[in-house]
Amino acid sequence: xxxxxxxxxxxxxxxxxxxxxxxxxxxxxxxxxxxxxxxxxxxxxxxxxxxxxxxxxxxxxxxxxxxxxxxxxxxxxxxxxxxxxxxxxxxxxxxxxxxxxxxxxxxxxxxxxxxxxxxxxxxxxxxxxxxxxxxxxxxxxxxxxxxxxxxxxxxxxxxxxxxxxxxxxxxxxxxxxxxxxxxxxxxxxxxxxxxxxxxxxxxxxxxxxxxxxxxxxxxxxxxxxxxxxxxxxxxxxxxxxxxxxxxxxxxxxxxxxxxxxxxxxxxxxxxxxxxxxxxxxxxxxxxxxxxxxxxxxxxxxxxxxxxxxxxxxxxxxxxxxxxxxxxxxxxxxxxxxxxxxxxxxxxxxxxxxxxxxxxx
Amino acid sequence: xxxxxxxxxxxxxxxxxxxxxxxxxxxxxxxxxxxxxxxxxxxxxxxxxxxxxxxxxxxxxxxxxxxxxxxxxxxxxxxxxxxxxxxxxxxxxxxxxxxxxxxxxxxxxxxxxxxxxxxxxxxxxxxxxxxxxxxxxxxxxxxxxxxxxxxxxxxxxxxxxxxxxxxxxxxxxxxxxxxxxxxxxxxxxxxxxxxxxxxxxxxxxxxxxxxxxxxxxxxxxxxxxxxxxxxxxxxxxxxxxxxxxxxxxxxxxxxxxxxxxxxxxxxxxxxxxxxxxxxxxxxxxxxxxxxxxxxxxxxxxxxxxxx
Numbered sequence: 259x260x261x262x263x264x265x266x267x268x269x270x271x272x273x274x275x276x277x278x279x280x281x282x283x284x285x286x287x288x289x290x291x292x293x294x295x296x297x298x299x300x301x302x303x304x305x306x307x308x309x310x311x312x313x314x315x316x317x318x319x320x321x322x323x324x325x326x327x328x329x330x331x332x333x334x335x336x337x338x339x340x341x342x343x344x345x346x347x348x349x350x351x352x353x354x355x356x357x358x359x360x361x362x363x364x365x366x367x368x369x370x371x372x373x374x375x376x377x378x379x380x381x382x383x384x385x386x387x388x389x390x391x392x393x394x395x396x397x398x399x400x401x402x403x404x405x406x407x408x409x410x411x412x413x414x415x416x417x418x419x420x421x422x423x424x425x426x427x428x429x430x431x432x433x434x435x436x437x438x439x440x441x442x443x444x445x446x447x448x449x450x451x452x453x454x455x456x457x458x459x460x461x462x463x464x465x466x467x468x469x470x471x472x473x474x475x476x477x478x479x480x481x482x483x484x485x486x487x488x489x490x491x492x493x494x495x496x497x498x499x500x501x502x503x504x505x506x507x508x509x510x511x512x513x514x515x516x517x518x519x520x521x522x523x524x525x526x527x528x529x530x531x532x533x534x535x536x537x538x539x540x541x542x543x544x545x546x547x548x549x550x551x552x553x554x555x556x557x558x559x560x561x562x563x564x565x566x567x568x569x570x571x572x573x574x575x576x577x578x579x580x581x582x583x584x585x586x587x588x589x590x591x592x593x594x595x596x597x598x599x600x601x602x603x604x605x606x607x608x609x610x611x612x613x614x615x616x617x618x
Numbered sequence: 619x620x621x622x623x624x625x626x627x628x629x630x631x632x633x634x635x636x637x638x639x640x641x642x643x644x645x646x647x648x649x650x651x652x653x654x655x656x657x658x659x660x661x662x663x664x665x666x667x668x669x670x671x672x673x674x675x676x677x678x679x680x681x682x683x684x685x686x687x688x689x690x691x692x693x694x695x696x697x698x699x700x701x702x703x704x705x706x707x708x709x710x711x712x713x714x715x716x717x718x719x720x721x722x723x724x725x726x727x728x729x730x731x732x733x734x735x736x737x738x739x740x741x742x743x744x745x746x747x748x749x750x751x752x753x754x755x756x757x758x759x760x761x762x763x764x765x766x767x768x769x770x771x772x773x774x775x776x777x778x779x780x781x782x783x784x785x786x787x788x789x790x791x792x793x794x795x796x797x798x799x800x801x802x803x804x805x806x807x808x809x810x811x812x813x814x815x816x817x818x819x820x821x822x823x824x825x826x827x828x829x830x831x832x833x834x835x836x837x838x839x840x841x842x843x844x845x846x847x848x849x850x851x852x853x854x855x856x857x858x859x860x861x862x863x864x865x866x867x868x869x870x871x872x873x874x875x876x877x878x879x880x881x882x883x884x885x886x887x888x889x890x891x892x893x894x895x896x897x898x899x900x901x902x903x904x905x906x907x908x909x910x911x912x913x914x915x916x917x918x919x920x921x922x923x924x925x
Contacts, residue, residue, distance in 0.1 A: 331826045331827045332827070332830060337827060338823075340824060344818060344820035344823070346824075358829055406828075
């Protein structure tokens with residue numbers, strides 16, 4: 259029923275522009291996999307290659323172990339949900355949902371029954387005879403999902419389908435999508451530029467930049483152990499210090515910067531020059547006295563209240579801003595602007611990473 | 619209106635309005651009313667105009683039922699008034715012209731709207747419009763030359779050994795059909811092109827992704843979306859074809875007769891302008907009726923076409 263997908267050395271060129279560069283990835287059957295990256299990073303191109311609208315310039319794509327070369331989109335066991343959903347406005351809801359079955363020559367009564375069952379499943383009963391224009395954004399979303407599920411695809415491909423919804427609905431639909439995926443067991447491949455979406459829903463995330471897959475890992479590792487500066491910066495916030503490694507041992511390294519010596523974990527790919535030290539604002543602590551290591555004197559320059567947390571900006575003597583986030587749980591004392599503090603962090607929470615693993 | 623006065627001044631606004639009114643009243647409405655009025659009066663010598671015989675009557679309209687001829691289409695033989703026959707053939711061949719125009723225009727319009735690189739569109743438009751720079755009379759004569767018995771088409775086909783000897787292309791309604799399709803196909807291409815252009819390409823891709831073969835994509839997605847454009851193109855091509863006089867006159871054969879030619883014969887040969895006027899209105903009314911019925915059958919509303 260659900261199938262795995264193998265991309266081997268997949269490249270895609272548009273003229274002189276290489277949209278996807280040597281993508282190697284193996285997605286397991288029944289997995290919820292997200293491609294995360296900024297616009298223009300090649301994630302939509304990968305999706306369109308899997309669905310068959312674009313042929314790769316080089317490399318092979320296998321779905322369920324079968325090579326898809328030369329197979330048109332209507333011959334592949336995939337169903338794509340478009341960014342703008344692309345529902346058929348001249349058909350009623352049930353006709354939309356059963357279009358894939360109509361194509362397969364299923365009789366009308368069966369189609370109607372299947373459409374009703376799917377509407378039930380996406381929590382939209384009784385909408386069968388409505389027209390697309392009568393539905394709200396979230397309802398259209400559900401119809402698009404039902405229409406894709408109707409053809410019982412082995413792989414569902416979703417191209418930023420939630421981007422048009424407002425925040426609350428988006429969060430609701432996230433949980434819904436995840437639940438539908440669990441219930442049907444279909445492999446989901448999800449494209450997004452929203453790190454929150456990717457981290458919250460996926461079994462694994464592939465972070466992409468400039469046509470290359472930078473890192474593939476589960477959401478926790480993507481956030482906690484990014485392999486390079488791009489992944490660290492694209493997924494979450496950082497305080498970044500430029501410098502160079504002086505001594506390294508057992509995965510930890512001393513790091514000389516303009517603000518003094520630091521100590522942090524040495525990333526696996528951190529070799530050669532162009533290294534930087536990354537530490538998350540939530541791992542940065544402000545205190546009145548200096549800490550034993552990784553401690554920088556700062557002057558509080560700005561306090562911004564974000565709701566769940568409070569971001570305190572400190573300026574070092576050289577003018578660099580260091581951000582520390584305090585949880586808004588009542589225990590935090592927020593320093594006044596202008597007061598002197600020491601920003602410090604645990605060496606285990608900071609990582610020395612290269613700018614980007616490959617190319618770029 | 620006050621906006622117009624503010625922008626152009628009172629004098630200029632008045633002039634514009636007067637000119638528009640003059641054009642509408644004197645050049646459109648008045649001639650038609652005059653024609654309509656004279657269509658209900660008998661054709662009389664000058665001395666009797668305004669006399670006791672000059673009364674309103676529908677006799678001119680009834681002349682269409684005079685003069686039976688025997689016709690036997692598909693083996694059925696029956697009698698039909700000659701002008702009714704001409705009228706029926708005009709409608710029938712206009713429908714055929716409309717269908718041929720659609721069959722030619724739809725693939726081209728789809729190609730231009732969805733497949734062709736948008737940067738090549740201006741060149742494509744230019745190629746389509748170039749023939750319009752030549753007058754309709756010259757274009758019809760050009761086809762008359764091309765299709766002549768010893769003309770270029772026969773010559774080329776004979777020399778390419780596709781046919782053995784020259785073919786008389788202009789027989790029956792052939793020439794008229796070729797001429798009409800050539801002249802009016804653009805009126806089909808552009809509305810259909812506009813309609814298909816406005817279709818979201820994702821819908822075509824979505825249908826293909828759901829497994830639809832190309833013909834079903836067209837049948838279920840593209841054609842229904844393009845229906846208003848097709849309808850407006852079809853109405854235009856049909857009306858222009860049925861009302862064309864020039865093409866049937868130049869490219870007609872000895873066995874083709876167009877209803878507009880009958881109107882012309884009443885007017886210029888018989889000098890009976892009253893009957894000519896009655897026939898002209900018959901053509902207008904019957905064509906409008908026919909179009910309305912067809913639109914009803916295909917469930918197209920007038921407002922759809924206007925968009």
